[in-house]
Amino acid sequence: MSISLQRILILLLLGLAPLTSLQAQGEPGGETHPFTLPDLPYAYDALAPVIDAETMEIHHSRHHQGYVDKLNAALEEEPPEARELSLEALLEHASTLPAAVRNNAGGHWNHSFFWRSMTAPGEGGAPDRDLRRALEEAFGSLEDFRDAFETAGLDRFGSGWVWLIVEEDGDLAVTTTPNQDNPRMDVADPRGTPLLGNDLWEHAYYLNYRNARGAYLQAWWEVVDWERVSRRYAAATGR
Structure with a gap:
């Protein structure tokens, strides 16, 4: 299954909408192709001993990088207009997407969000x-x-x-x-x-x-x- 041009045009209109309040705070979603691996907001060993440095390095530099690379490659197989869609637009219309786009768009967004959800042990504070x-x-x-x-x-x-x-x-x-x-x-x-x-x-x-x-x-x-x-x-x- 590929994305139809009509669907792409609809999604483009959605994808070019103003950033949500979460995206304006630096959360993922507003970026477009070619997608890139975000830097971590801390060192690989910063979450130890809860999550060790080796796990963080493999998880970030291999697994997350893999989702980014596969998402970019999958979109290269789609009409050029598909590469103008924001990550948020891809997520919100996942049911219409080829499996390779849906799975890897999700993997990229989820991990980008996950990294930002963590900080060094003892530094996360409490819910306000x-x-x-x-x-x-x-x-x-x-x-x-x-x-x-x-x-x-x-x-x-x-x-x-x-x-x-x-x-x-x-x-x-x-x-x-x-x-x-x-x-x-x-x-x-x-x-x-x-x-x-x-x-x-x-x-x-x-x-x-x-x-x-x-x-x-x-x-x-x-x-x-x-x-x-x-x-x-x-x-x-x-x-």
Whole structure:
């Protein structure tokens, strides 16, 4: 399946829309072909011991680079106009895309978002007042939210991602997606604006944790950048 010219023209109109408030803060989505690997906002060893330097280097320089390279190559097989589409436009109309474009666009966006969700252990702060209140209203407490997030991550069969999102009605929810899908895509159920996402593919944690996904999910909270997550929540809700 390839992208029809009519669909490309429609997506171009969407893709050239003004940046969302999240993109204006440096979140992924506004860029177009040729896509490039973003620099990490920290050194490869900055997240140790939660995520070791070797895992980070392989994950970033090989796996994420692979998604970027394959996305660029897949778009080269499409009409030239397809290469003018923003990453956000590709995600929002994933159901119309060839598998190679959908999978690798998702892989590029997910990892770009993931890197920005983390910081060195002990430096991530805590949810701000508005986000904490919303988490307590949705889940009961911050601890209950963490339990729900970890349980969802454990229950996701095979590879995928676990997310905290703002749904279209403004409520918070924990959800998962398979493979490299994400809640921005029109194939997601529910859809929403991601605030936080964790990579459930084994390459994200296997060197340190082997097949103990639960131990990885529990340790990961030590590197979550709650200051950034709080800013995402404020942007997504207009607070």
